[in-house]
Amino acid sequence: MSDTSIxxxxxxxxxxxxxxxSRYLVGRDAPPGLLRRYAEAVERxxxxxxxxxxxxxxxxxxxxxxSLPLLDAAVAVVRRESVLRARLxxxxxxxxxxxxxxxxxxxxxxxxxxxxxxxxxxAAIGACKTAGGLLILPLATRGR
Amino acid sequence: MSREAEVLIVGSGPSAVHAALPLVEAGxxxxxxxxxNQDERYAPLIPDLPFAELRRSDPDQHRYLxxxxxxALPLGSARVGAQLTPPRSHVLxxxxxxxxxxxxxxxxxxxxxxxxxxxxxxxSAVQYDGRDLAGLPITGADLAPHYxxxxxxxxxxxxxxxxxxxxxxxxSLAPPLEVDPGVVRLMExxxxxxxRVNRRGLYLGHPRLAVLSRDHDGxxxxxxxxxxxxxxxxxxxxxxxxxxxxxxxxxxxxxQRPWLVERFDEHPDTAAIVVRARDPGSGExxxxxxxxxxxxxxxxGTARIVLRSLGLYDTPRPLVSNPHVYVPCLQxxxxxxxxxxxxxxxxxAGLIFDPPGGDGVAIxxxxxxxxxxxxxxxxxxSSFPVPQALRxxxxxxSAFVILxxxxxxxxxxxxxxxxRRAGSGGKDELHVDHREPASALxxxxxxxxxxxxxxxxxxxxxxxxxxxxxxxxxxxxxTFPMSADEGPLSVDRSCKLRGTRGVYLCDGxxxxxxxxxxxxxxxxxxxxxxxxxxxxxxx
Numbered sequence: 288m289s290d291t292s293i294x295x296x297x298x299x300x301x302x303x304x305x306x307x308x309s310r311y312l313v314g315r316d317a318p319p320g321l322l323r324r325y326a327e328a329v330e331r332x333x334x335x336x337x338x339x340x341x342x343x344x345x346x347x348x349x350x351x352x353x354s355l356p357l358l359d360a361a362v363a364v365v366r367r368e369s370v371l372r373a374r375l376x377x378x379x380x381x382x383x384x385x386x387x388x389x390x391x392x393x394x395x396x397x398x399x400x401x402x403x404x405x406x407x408x409x410a411a412i413g414a415c416k417t418a419g420g421l422l423i424l425p426l427a428t429r430g431r
Numbered sequence: 432m433s434r435e436a437e438v439l440i441v442g443s444g445p446s447a448v449h450a451a452l453p454l455v456e457a458g459x460x461x462x463x464x465x466x467x468n469q470d471e472r473y474a475p476l477i478p479d480l481p482f483a484e485l486r487r488s489d490p491d492q493h494r495y496l497x498x499x500x501x502x503a504l505p506l507g508s509a510r511v512g513a514q515l516t517p518p519r520s521h522v523l524x525x526x527x528x529x530x531x532x533x534x535x536x537x538x539x540x541x542x543x544x545x546x547x548x549x550x551x552x553x554x555s556a557v558q559y560d561g562r563d564l565a566g567l568p569i570t571g572a573d574l575a576p577h578y579x580x581x582x583x584x585x586x587x588x589x590x591x592x593x594x595x596x597x598x599x600x601x602x603s604l605a606p607p608l609e610v611d612p613g614v615v616r617l618m619e620x621x622x623x624x625x626x627r628v629n630r631r632g633l634y635l636g637h638p639r640l641a642v643l644s645r646d647h648d649g650x651x652x653x654x655x656x657x658x659x660x661x662x663x664x665x666x667x668x669x670x671x672x673x674x675x676x677x678x679x680x681x682x683x684x685x686x687q688r689p690w691l692v693e694r695f696d697e698h699p700d701t702a703a704i705v706v707r708a709r710d711p712g713s714g715e716x717x718x719x720x721x722x723x724x725x726x727x728x729x730x731x732g733t734a735r736i737v738l739r740s741l742g743l744y745d746t747p748r749p750l751v752s753n754p755h756v757y758v759p760c761l762q763x764x765x766x767x768x769x770x771x772x773x774x775x776x777x778x779x780a781g782l783i784f785d786p787p788g789g790d791g792v793a794i795x796x797x798x799x800x801x802x803x804x805x806x807x808x809x810x811x812x813s814s815f816p817v818p819q820a821l822r823x824x825x826x827x828x829s830a831f832v833i834l835x836x837x838x839x840x841x842x843x844x845x846x847x848x849x850x851r852r853a854g855s856g857g858k859d860e861l862h863v864d865h866r867e868p869a870s871a872l873x874x875x876x877x878x879x880x881x882x883x884x885x886x887x888x889x890x891x892x893x894x895x896x897x898x899x900x901x902x903x904x905x906x907x908x909x910t911f912p913m914s915a916d917e918g919p920l921s922v923d924r925s926c927k928l929r930g931t932r933g934v935y936l937c938d939g940x941x942x943x944x945x946x947x948x949x950x951x952x953x954x955x956x957x958x959x960x961x962x963x964x965x966x967x968x969x970x
Contacts, residue, residue, distance in 0.1 A: 311817075311818065312817060312818055312821070324493070328501055328504070331500070331501055332501060332504065356816060356818075359816045359817055360815070360816035360819075363813065363814050363815060363816055363817070363820070364814050367814075372817075375817050376807055376810065376811055376817065377504065379807045379810060379817055379821070380497060380503075380504055380805060380807040381493065381497070383496075383805050383806060383807055384492050384493035384496040384497050384805065385490075385492070385493065386486070386487060386488060386489065386490055386492070389486040389487045390487070391821075392486075392805075392806050392821070392825070393483055393486060393487075393825075394769075394770050394825050394828045394829060395825065396767065396768060396769035396770070396829070397767050397826075398767055399766050399767040399768070400767075401767060402766045402767030402826045402827075403766055403767070405822065405826050406766075406823050406826050406827065409815070409819045409822045409823050409826075410815070410819070410823065412819055413815035413816050413819035413820070413823075416816050416819070417815075417816070420816075
């Protein structure tokens, strides 16, 4: 498969991908306007896979949405420059700069003990996801 | 096109406007030449609301938070200048194309904006003392009246605390800005353990900022809307454009844009200096004539103009720039606390590391909180899955501070710039080589470690260290150093370029070395000193 055809294949379906990422990041569907901005931003920033494993990873996530939390965790550690991570961060930035999602991003005071417990819990969840993600990453980047 | 003035000033940054001010006030005909890029897109979009309120109410916030061209979205490694948000992106606009710089070791930031780099500066305004000026044919006493005059004009806030002896006395000093509660706690811990950490060389206090804590000269006091990285509404933070505005009210002042100055020639038979400039948009050429020329185009911009004018291609010139690192830190005792509703985005506290037996200030530091910048930038640096990283960052935000540390820089053979002639139709390129000798690098790391040990004692724990690379401090100097000796390519104590009849260098070019402390206030005071000297000469 040529680089161009890889790019064309992955560029298709950005709406579905944006919706998937939004649900994953903030638990809600992104509004249509934001999905359009996501697709435009992917194009403007040229966030298309340059290498076969990157393209395979994106395809895998689209076919198996339930693998996203694990693979996101894995690429945060071993493939930090991957297109999957870049696109997740892009969606995060777009969500952060919207009125509807503002409260998901603005700090919320809670007691010190509660905050420390929350940090510990999230760190533990992150570590578990990373372990799982590292196990399936070779499969996801193998492609066809 | 040809125009005449008594004095031509190139650039509109902090030095340029403070050179212009005394001349114009004395009635001297001054023409300021500038490319003068401005933000014509974002400023009108930004509501006058506190940052958190704006985030909950403005449907167009993505335009200025992320940028219409997604300027705020480099998704790779950390970038220089967190304060260069989309509304500030005009500050660096056109630089790569019009004033190309080539380097594998140096990350320079230059500006062709109205106000130059001062259009986005962090407003730290501290003085140099006798130790900082050692070896120069000028002293602190020469600069003292000019520091006072500049401070009285731009409005400086701060406190007379432990940092006074490093920042310098300032008669017009206004009270300090309000401080974020997390940093108040750090200062309280410092007050409790002052003797112990002072013995190790650490001093902490309120920052000295060119930001108004009370109304001044038609400008409003800080609004605490936490929008200082986005908007200049009210004029609380001094920007050079405020002084240009004031100068425009004077008949003897003329601001000419958009002109990119290329070279000057001193006429052999008359006293005139001819300055050749080009409109970067249309390509139209113009000549301006004057009896005196003040170059304040920034150290790198001025180097281009001087070297091109004198035909000194491929001639290395020294270049110094403060090494600059970020140290994100956590104050565990402040986790889960509420953020202040009234905040500003600039330096919350200042620090100086002056270890006993050392050779002066080893590190100048600033304590920042992470307020009005988006969280995705912090999430990007994390190794956790994105949703977990976001939740962790949110919980820790109130306890999170960023230390910005700057070291002194001395000239060395490995630190230089030179102008290379362009090929046909191209632009001359400034080539910069700036490598830190290994021994200096080791010393720098050791000094930082000693400082951070003291910070731990104050309950402030470093999480990492980000070295943004040489040039990232955006402080440049050393190209045409001031000396008492009659050396070539140097300036005398009046900042006149030796070998010329009337060309003066009014930016960082004249400083042979950079102390750890930021240079901007000194450049402003020195530019005023140069202009006052010139005034005596032309009158």
